[in-house]
Amino acid sequence: MSGGLPTLEDVARVAGVSRATVSRVINGTRNVDRQLQEIVRAAVAKTGYVPNRAARSLVTRRTGTVALVVSGAGARGSTENGPDNGTDNGPDNGTGDSDAGPDGGYAGHLFTDPFFGRVVAGVVGFLRTRGVHPVLILADTDRARSDAVAFLRQGNADGALLVSIHADDPLPAMLTAVGVPAVLFARPTRPLPISYVDLAHHTGGRLAADRLVARGCQQVVAIAGPLDVPAGLDRLTGFRDGMARHGHPYVPMAEGSFTQETGEAAMARLLDEHPTLDGVFAANDLMAQGALVVLHENGRRVPDDVAVIGFDDSAPALASRPQLTTVRQPVEDMAAEMARLLLARIEQPAQRPTSVIFEPTLVIRGSA
Amino acid sequence: MSGGLPTLEDVARVAGVSRATVSRVINGTRNVDRQLQEIVRAAVAKTGYVPNRAARSLVTRRTGTVALVVSGAGARGSTENGPDNGTDNGPDNGTGDSDAGPDGGYAGHLFTDPFFGRVVAGVVGFLRTRGVHPVLILADTDRARSDAVAFLRQGNADGALLVSIHADDPLPAMLTAVGVPAVLFARPTRPLPISYVDLAHHTGGRLAADRLVARGCQQVVAIAGPLDVPAGLDRLTGFRDGMARHGHPYVPMAEGSFTQETGEAAMARLLDEHPTLDGVFAANDLMAQGALVVLHENGRRVPDDVAVIGFDDSAPALASRPQLTTVRQPVEDMAAEMARLLLARIEQPAQRPTSVIFEPTLVIRGSA
DNA sequence: CTGAAAGCGCTAACAA
DNA sequence: TTGTTAGCGCTTTCAG
Numbered sequence: 001m002s003g004g005l006p007t008l009e010d011v012a013r014v015a016g017v018s019r020a021t022v023s024r025v026i027n028g029t030r031n032v033d034r035q036l037q038e039i040v041r042a043a044v045a046k047t048g049y050v051p052n053r054a055a056r057s058l059v060t061r062r063t064g065t066v067a068l069v070v071s072g073a074g075a076r077g078s079t080e081n082g083p084d085n086g087t088d089n090g091p092d093n094g095t096g097d098s099d100a101g102p103d104g105g106y107a108g109h110l111f112t113d114p115f116f117g118r119v120v121a122g123v124v125g126f127l128r129t130r131g132v133h134p135v136l137i138l139a140d141t142d143r144a145r146s147d148a149v150a151f152l153r154q155g156n157a158d159g160a161l162l163v164s165i166h167a168d169d170p171l172p173a174m175l176t177a178v179g180v181p182a183v184l185f186a187r188p189t190r191p192l193p194i195s196y197v198d199l200a201h202h203t204g205g206r207l208a209a210d211r212l213v214a215r216g217c218q219q220v221v222a223i224a225g226p227l228d229v230p231a232g233l234d235r236l237t238g239f240r241d242g243m244a245r246h247g248h249p250y251v252p253m254a255e256g257s258f259t260q261e262t263g264e265a266a267m268a269r270l271l272d273e274h275p276t277l278d279g280v281f282a283a284n285d286l287m288a289q290g291a292l293v294v295l296h297e298n299g300r301r302v303p304d305d306v307a308v309i310g311f312d313d314s315a316p317a318l319a320s321r322p323q324l325t326t327v328r329q330p331v332e333d334m335a336a337e338m339a340r341l342l343l344a345r346i347e348q349p350a351q352r353p354t355s356v357i358f359e360p361t362l363v364i365r366g367s368a
Numbered sequence: 369m370s371g372g373l374p375t376l377e378d379v380a381r382v383a384g385v386s387r388a389t390v391s392r393v394i395n396g397t398r399n400v401d402r403q404l405q406e407i408v409r410a411a412v413a414k415t416g417y418v419p420n421r422a423a424r425s426l427v428t429r430r431t432g433t434v435a436l437v438v439s440g441a442g443a444r445g446s447t448e449n450g451p452d453n454g455t456d457n458g459p460d461n462g463t464g465d466s467d468a469g470p471d472g473g474y475a476g477h478l479f480t481d482p483f484f485g486r487v488v489a490g491v492v493g494f495l496r497t498r499g500v501h502p503v504l505i506l507a508d509t510d511r512a513r514s515d516a517v518a519f520l521r522q523g524n525a526d527g528a529l530l531v532s533i534h535a536d537d538p539l540p541a542m543l544t545a546v547g548v549p550a551v552l553f554a555r556p557t558r559p560l561p562i563s564y565v566d567l568a569h570h571t572g573g574r575l576a577a578d579r580l581v582a583r584g585c586q587q588v589v590a591i592a593g594p595l596d597v598p599a600g601l602d603r604l605t606g607f608r609d610g611m612a613r614h615g616h617p618y619v620p621m622a623e624g625s626f627t628q629e630t631g632e633a634a635m636a637r638l639l640d641e642h643p644t645l646d647g648v649f650a651a652n653d654l655m656a657q658g659a660l661v662v663l664h665e666n667g668r669r670v671p672d673d674v675a676v677i678g679f680d681d682s683a684p685a686l687a688s689r690p691q692l693t694t695v696r697q698p699v700e701d702m703a704a705e706m707a708r709l710l711l712a713r714i715e716q717p718a719q720r721p722t723s724v725i726f727e728p729t730l731v732i733r734g735s736a
Numbered sequence: 737c738t739g740a741a742a743g744c745g746c747t748a749a750c751a752a
Numbered sequence: 753t754t755g756t757t758a759g760c761g762c763t764t765t766c767a768g
Contacts, residue, residue, distance in 0.1 A: 372760095375760095375761055375762085376761065376762065376763095377761080387761090387762080387763090388763080388764080391762070391763060391764085392763095395763080419761085419762075420760085420761050420762070421762095422760080422761080422762090423760070423761030423762040423763090424761080424762055424763075425762090426760090426761080426762070426763090427761090427762055427763045427764080428762085428763070
């Protein structure tokens with residue numbers, strides 16, 4: 001205890017045994033005399049010993065942490081408006097030095113996206129019971145991406161949970177190339193020998209179509225997400241397939257980028273082009289929320305005049321009035337499963353990649 | 369390169385120098401012949417060498433990561449409604465095993481709080497330029513808290529950024545007790561020799577009062593946050609002081625818990641008790657959003673009939689209609705400063721604790 | 737300016 | 753069952 005923390009050696013001395021025995025007690029505890037175990041534990045308590053993880057990692061080649069990598073820039077499943085846009089009246093910002101990195105805007109407000117919070121909740125919820133901790137990495141530039149790879153290769157984490165933000169993320173390929181265990185949230189754009197979890201987006205779109213038709217909507221429109229990301233495209237095609245199946249081959253569409261703002265713009269345009277519309281499917285809740293606002297401003301009542309269905313079932317779905325009928329994506333469960341897959345893979349690196357596809361469900365509230 | 373990664377030894381051999389020289393080049397690079405530097409760098413590139421962090425940490429006693437600890441259970445500055453409440457119609461949840469730990473509900477949806485996202489953004493934004501990564505730790509139970517302390521003591525991270533969620537969090541004291549460098553977001557409830565960043569909440573309340581009075585409001589009410597947390601109390605007293613200073617000694621109040629739901633309830637009650645009210649101050653944006661909903665349902669126009677001011681300037685402020693006039697808390701800047709203080713403290717553990725108080729600003733939008 | 741050598745604290749054969 | 757002994761890969765005196 002002279003300056004530094006007690007070491008195995010110290011504990012061994014106090015307990016009157018060898019380092020190896022103490023080590024055995026602290027870890028597996030297999031094949032150690034009951035009596036000695038007690039003695040060792042007492043010595044551990046007395047000395048206040050905690051194992052030094054660096055030393056342990058050095059020999060076990062395990063860190064007990066995984067990287068949670070948010071990769072790619074721009075929007076994804078949903079991205080809220082940053083809180084510091086539209087600051088019409090900002091005297092002065094206090095004393096803080098706004099050291100926010102190259103993009104200036106504090107990581108593009110990616111982290112305030114409700115989707116991100118749900119992923120974190122799911123990941124942390126699962127990992128904590130395993131004594132594993134996630135280290136957060138933002139890989140939104142080429143530089144950041146290779147830093148992330150280096151980070152993993154240095155053995156700072158045993159594997160990576162990857163949430164890709166945009167269409168062609170090179171990171172999954174980079175990771176598999178260097179043999180880092182990794183699992184993706186959402187299928188990779190290009191086929192890759194890598195595990196992932198995903199949602200049956202197509203089915204989700206169909207659920208929305210079924211609901212709108214069941215309500216008797218005659219003229220429905222769609223506010224799509226970015227069509228270059230699978231989630232955006234699949235939700236739309238699923239919806240269109242569903243409508244077609246019910247005898248509505250044509251569904252007018254406006255593309256948004258998963259933000260409330262673009263949802264508003266899309267709604268305004270659709271309303272202008274199709275004044276008699278009576279049903280709207282938005283590819284995520286944020287855009288649905290935007291649609292609600294515009295509909296309200298135009299004197300349309302929801303759901304009486306126009307029925308609205310969102311996607312995700314995230315916070316905005318409950319914050320809206322009326323609350324959103326929406327296609328639920330069980331993000332927390334998916335994230336937990338992603339973590340489970342990663343831990344399994346770290347345990348058995350040789351095993352083949354796995355994919356787990358979750359089924360969406362329709363959550364009926366007030367808007368449809 | 370046989371199975372494992374190349375080591376310093378490998379690089380040294382390729383470069384024809386000693387390990388020590390390679391080490392010098394890779395680190396400080398001081399006092400090494402230019403020529404040799406080149407040679408070594410070439411060897412590094414050729415071998416694809418990356419330093420093993422465990423080995424390095426073992427001797428330097430540094431990890432290059434810090435813990436971002438979210439401590440305490442329940443609500444804080446703001447907590448959105450969980451996305452999976454009110455699921456009226458949930459067929460089945462897919463294939464995932466909902467392994468969410470003891471609380472079942474995936475960490476109490478703490479992570480979907482917009483406040484949390486902003487803290488993360490600020491922290492990551494600052495740390496990334498320093499090559500430091502945050503590891504996320506949820507310390508919402510006594511067990512989790514001592515695990516967190518153990519984690520830090522094991523040398524898994526060089527220090528801790530602590531965001532306390534409720535009033536009497538024992539973690540700050542635990543951390544200082546074992547000598548782990550730490551910085552808090554928000555002043556500790558009990559005086560402690562520990563650094564922190566905070567907002568001048570009182571001033572923020574005053575700004576709101578000034579605005580409401582300037583608009584000519586005659587009967588204002590307050591929707592307070594939990595009064596047992598400093599932020600909740602200070603915002604209210606600041607507001608009341610401000611009103612008193614303008615000749616309004618009495619301000620009716622209803623207490624909420626920083627959620628939209630409690631904001632709605634509080635607004636309903638205040639409206640009932642004071643039908644002629646014409647101004648509302650809510651201690652955060654989420655509650656203000658709730659107030660807006662109730663006001664609207666009761667046929668009051670905002671801001672014509674009733675002016676509403678929120679607090680935080682987080683995402684909901686922009687999502688609301690009208691958008692919220694609100695007291696801005698520069699969370700990202702504050703979080704970045706928190707990270708800066710921590711790094712400084714890690715560098716110089718002997719230095720005295722510091723506190724940095726940020727000034728709030730009024731952001732004027734549509735609601736007041 | 738460079739190399740040799742001594743550990744950092746731990747785990748894991750290998751003996752006993 | 754327990755102890756002894758090598759290292760894991762790196763930094764860092766200390767000589768040269």
